[in-house]
Amino acid sequence: xxxxxxxxxxxxxxxxxxxxxxxxxxxxxxxxxxxxxxxxxxxxxxxxxxxxxxxxxxxxxxxxxxxxxxxxxxxxxxxxxxxxxxxxxxxxxxxxxxxxxxxxxxxxxxxxxxxxxxxxxxxxxxxxxxxxxxxxxxxxxxxxxxxxxxxxxxxxxxxxxxxxxxxxxxxxxxxxxxxxxxxxxxxxxxxx
Amino acid sequence: xxxxxxxxxxxxxxxxxxxxxxxxxxxxxxxxxxxxxxxxxxxxxxxxxxxxxxxxxxxxxxxxxxxxxxxxxxxxxxxxxxxxxxxxxxxxxxxxxxxxxxxxxxxxxxxxxxxxxxxxxxxxxxxxxxxxxxxxxxxxxxxxxxxxxxxxxxxxxxxxxxxxxxxxxxxxxxxxxxxxxxxxxxxxxxxxxxxxxxxxxxxxxxxxxxxxxxxxxxxxxxxxxxxxxxxxxxxxxxxxxxxxxxxxxxxxxxxxxxxxxxxxxxxxxxxxxxxxxxxxxxxxxxxxxxxxxxxxxxxxxxxxxxxxxxxxxxxxxxxxxxxxxxxxxxxxxxxxxxxxxxxxxxxxxxxxxxxxxxxxxxxxxxxxxxxxxxxxxxxxxxxxxxx
Numbered sequence: 001x002x003x004x005x006x007x008x009x010x011x012x013x014x015x016x017x018x019x020x021x022x023x024x025x026x027x028x029x030x031x032x033x034x035x036x037x038x039x040x041x042x043x044x045x046x047x048x049x050x051x052x053x054x055x056x057x058x059x060x061x062x063x064x065x066x067x068x069x070x071x072x073x074x075x076x077x078x079x080x081x082x083x084x085x086x087x088x089x090x091x092x093x094x095x096x097x098x099x100x101x102x103x104x105x106x107x108x109x110x111x112x113x114x115x116x117x118x119x120x121x122x123x124x125x126x127x128x129x130x131x132x133x134x135x136x137x138x139x140x141x142x143x144x145x146x147x148x149x150x151x152x153x154x155x156x157x158x159x160x161x162x163x164x165x166x167x168x169x170x171x172x173x174x175x176x177x178x179x180x181x182x183x184x185x186x187x188x189x190x191x192x
Numbered sequence: 193x194x195x196x197x198x199x200x201x202x203x204x205x206x207x208x209x210x211x212x213x214x215x216x217x218x219x220x221x222x223x224x225x226x227x228x229x230x231x232x233x234x235x236x237x238x239x240x241x242x243x244x245x246x247x248x249x250x251x252x253x254x255x256x257x258x259x260x261x262x263x264x265x266x267x268x269x270x271x272x273x274x275x276x277x278x279x280x281x282x283x284x285x286x287x288x289x290x291x292x293x294x295x296x297x298x299x300x301x302x303x304x305x306x307x308x309x310x311x312x313x314x315x316x317x318x319x320x321x322x323x324x325x326x327x328x329x330x331x332x333x334x335x336x337x338x339x340x341x342x343x344x345x346x347x348x349x350x351x352x353x354x355x356x357x358x359x360x361x362x363x364x365x366x367x368x369x370x371x372x373x374x375x376x377x378x379x380x381x382x383x384x385x386x387x388x389x390x391x392x393x394x395x396x397x398x399x400x401x402x403x404x405x406x407x408x409x410x411x412x413x414x415x416x417x418x419x420x421x422x423x424x425x426x427x428x429x430x431x432x433x434x435x436x437x438x439x440x441x442x443x444x445x446x447x448x449x450x451x452x453x454x455x456x457x458x459x460x461x462x463x464x465x466x467x468x469x470x471x472x473x474x475x476x477x478x479x480x481x482x483x484x485x486x487x488x489x490x491x492x493x494x495x496x497x498x499x500x501x502x503x504x505x506x507x508x509x510x511x512x513x514x515x516x517x518x519x520x521x522x523x524x525x526x527x528x529x530x531x532x533x534x535x536x537x538x539x540x541x542x543x544x545x546x547x548x549x550x551x552x553x554x555x556x557x558x559x560x561x562x563x564x565x566x567x568x569x570x571x572x573x574x575x576x577x578x579x
Contacts, residue, residue, distance in 0.1 A: 097539065097543065098569060100506065100508075103472075103506055106472050107473075107474040110469075110473065110474075111474075113291065113292065116472060118565045118566070119565055120566075121566040121569045122568035122569055123569060141257070144254070144255040144256060
């Protein structure tokens, strides 16, 4: 059944998703998050991915780089569609503590009944702000693929800025992890 | 015992058996299982269905979501064998890590049992009720009937057009074996499951409890109407009706064991993982019903209490912080406290500005779990609190 849903999802996505190349150099994500890329990425755009942007190197069935910029208090993460489905919605609240934000992401990433195991949560200077970095592993329910992931985030002026990357653990995650870590290091959360 | 006593006792047993038989027939629970199935010709629709299920099973065997613990798997397999009797050699049980209430059996004998089911049932008899129900579908070959029914519907043509014949049939087979039984099939599987439970020596009265417990959870969900919020109830008989039917059947099939101790022993060491998965579903109202039920029944009380605290903390509604703290403190005061209970106390105390309580609890957490994934972050909280 899951595979059928996946097939429908892929068809639906291919019907309404657009792909755009993100060039090397400075890029503004949303209004306040700036990152500098050393190499191009592909950006997919389809309605249900909001409020994140989704970037990929190999295609979203392989690797996903979710970027959240300026998520405001009470905003629901991926309120509809393939990530949301009929499952519970998770919302960001500006009063959330770091561990609560990470739990929110765990919930979002498990919404398709994938498993999630937190491997590490540590302090991290993200975008010039006091933030956090976490590592995890996940088994994607739809295709049983074992993924590794890394996330970064910080809250500034009550808004959440975060990046999450995951990919199959044996080949693709090791291939792109250093690129993602480099992008996280270049992140700047602007004042306005 | 002399010959007269022996004959008298035998007569009494026969009379009891006869009385049960009469009751069983009246309740529709008298059942003669078919003999073992031979492999159908691959050229037939049933043969094709088996082949596709074989492919699904090969894929399932490789899945990292399948639990490999030999003791747990053989425990579940043994229950299937007790229920399936002659069909035991044809049933292959797989425990799949998915935090939802579900088990299903494919026509080729592949039985999937999800960990969300194992977390929810209270004893072996309740697990046997669900497995017996699935074996009932298998024995009556309901999935083949469903496949034939589905094939006759125009929707199939649309699916074929979209995905091609092979892929569509493969998925249809999965759907037919897992989810698409009609209400009559469900009623029949309930009756057969109860009979198999009884034959295997389980207390049939436990089967009605499975559904009433599940109904309480689903009612707690946002929306509340089981038929609207849970697909399981959309295709199954209305839960009150089903519960009443099963209670009636149980009266005609008295006796049997619940297997509380064996079930607790076999599942205890997996509870922490399964509860983590449960909390991550984010269905907090349902989880609270589940956890409170287990706490009330004394099942792994310290662990259940800790996770109820987690659910309250993560839900974060008015009053939840106090409820979470109370649960963490209760779990921490138990004989075998989970280390994370001290983490919970520390996190809430920190938010409430109770510095010394926070420092004490977080320090104790790190003492108990120095390699915890969040240890580095907790140390930054401690540094802040002590600066």
